[in-house]
Amino acid sequence: MQINSLGTLRKNRLKNCPFKDDRKLQEAKGRYDFWYDENNKLIAVKWVDNKVVTLASSFVGVQPLGSVKRWNAAEKRKVDVPCPKIVQQYNKHMGVSI
Template structure:
């Protein structure tokens, strides 16, 4: 039996993950992501830049396929499409659901 899991993590919980630094990711802009896959434990961890850097980990969903989300762009004064990994879409879809 396999238990599927997906959740948000604090950045200090993944000390041994070779992620890019948060500041470097934020400089690249919204929609940028970095990921790391642990072959032994079959887990993927993803950092994605929205307004801030978000860190998620999952045992059943990964980065692909990339989708897009609408985000407000203050410079353009309109909503723009931002690339979004599948893991973030799944998290947002089920966030706050009571079982």
């Protein structure tokens, strides 16, 4: 039996993950970096929304990439920002009790 899991993580919980630096990722909304652990079948993703968000999952990954609407202050309008599948799944089920 496999138990599927998905959730957010604090930055300091993934010390051995070779993620890009947060400052490098924050150059634009929608950027992401991921790391896959082949042995444990886990994926960890860092994604930039207003801040960097770190998620990990045992059943969903980055693909297919979707998009979300976010406010762009420079253009003064909402723009489409790339969004990994793991973030979409998390937002869809966040706060749901079983």
